[in-house]
């Protein structure tokens with residue numbers, strides 16, 4: 229891969245810091261985060277490598293990486309990082325940033341799943357699993373995925389056939405409609 | 420004794436045996452659970468990976484309701500809900516700015532300190548091991564159990580502040596107290612890929628395979644869990660794992676509350692032990 233280095237300050241690392249409060253210059257590439265990451269073997273960019281790419285200002289590569297979507301949010305990386313970098317939050321930040329900037333998600337299934345899940349919560353306040361699974365399969369154009377699990381779950385009484393709804397739907401609507409992509413940050417640290 | 424209770428969406432559907440067994444255990448032990456009124460979904464992984472504020476606000480909204488009800492503590496048996504509620508309370512208490520935003524978004528306020536408990540914490544610290552010991556009627560002797568904590572109960576430790584994030588002991592202690600034997604094994608806190616169960620099944624099958632082979636190699640006859648996502652993932656997908664990797668795992672994946680219930684002498688049907696994909700027959704015989 230060709231790296232373009234215009235200057236020695238990474239605007240991208242600064243941008244990530246402004247959004248998440250995480251200082252990625254602290255990472256010295258020890259690889260501990262990737263060693264424990266359950267999904268790094270399935271992706272091209274391990275967490276360590278992704279952070280290095282951020283340091284090197286490779287925004288486009290990072291926003292198009294599959295890693296943040298395949299990240300299982302297990303926080304093993306954050307827990308083990310000797311520099312106390314919340315690597316799981318880096319993954320989340322990259323994913324949210326990609327979405328905010330309209331970058332086509334590198335793993336569409338994961339985004340479709342989140343979309344189906346959140347739509348269900350938005351309309352009822354609670355997740356309607358049965359409906360959500362069907363809606364996910366339709367978005368994904370894989371209508372029969374996991375179809376064999378459905379009947380057994382129904383027979384075992386594990387799937388509700390009707391959505392449950394909460395009373396205060398207005399509150400949920402307000403939360404969905406007015407939430408920002410990122411949380412407000414108290415102050416910005418200087419390097 | 421009465422405690423606040425946040426069931427979360429899965430205890431109302433796919434994890435019905437978790438809810439059944441918890442309720443049966445609480446009835447037996449005279450523990451009263453007061454459901455958080457008009458609770459909503461905590462948002463789980465989809466919310467906080469889509470919009471940061473959304474993930475906090477959906478969870479926070481439940482703390483607002485609990486506060487209105489005057490609840491001082493809330494039991495969240497689902498590990499994912501537990502993690503999200505803890506996260507919201509941690510985030511708001513560490514940032515006045517964020518707390519203000521949460522009040523705006525939810526149109527309410529958390530007026531007093533509310534402690535969120537997971538199921539292991541609840542029985543260890545609130546109900547108490549000594550009290551449990553005296554209530555045991557049928558010790559589960561002869562069973563080797565792999566205690567599986569997964570990620571959300573113990574991580575990030577800064578936020579949940581519960582047990583050791585690499586080698587937790589609370590479930591092991593509980594299982595031993597019930598008369599069974601908790602095996603030493605290496606996958607206690609390995610991730611099962613729960614959040615990817617539907618969109619990225621291949622990853623989940625591989626992670627599950629690792630967990631089962633580790634448990635099996637240590638002589639475990641079953642895996643005990645405290646999370647509906649782990650349970651569903653490992654129980655429902657075991658057959659797919661066997662098919663894909665030509666393995667022959669037949670390992671029941673049971674909720675810790677089901678084991679607790681059996682030891683308290685509650686009939687297995689009341690604990691939902693017949694609703695698992697992998698047969699739990701051996702256990703039901705107790």
Ligand code: SF4
Nearest residue numbers: 255257258259261309
């Ligand atoms: S563990 Fe921390 S310091 Fe080490 S490579 Fe990962 S992010 Fe960098």
Ligand code: SF4
Nearest residue numbers: 265299300302303305
């Ligand atoms: S949180 Fe994501 S990046 Fe970190 S170890 Fe888990 S799967 Fe890997």
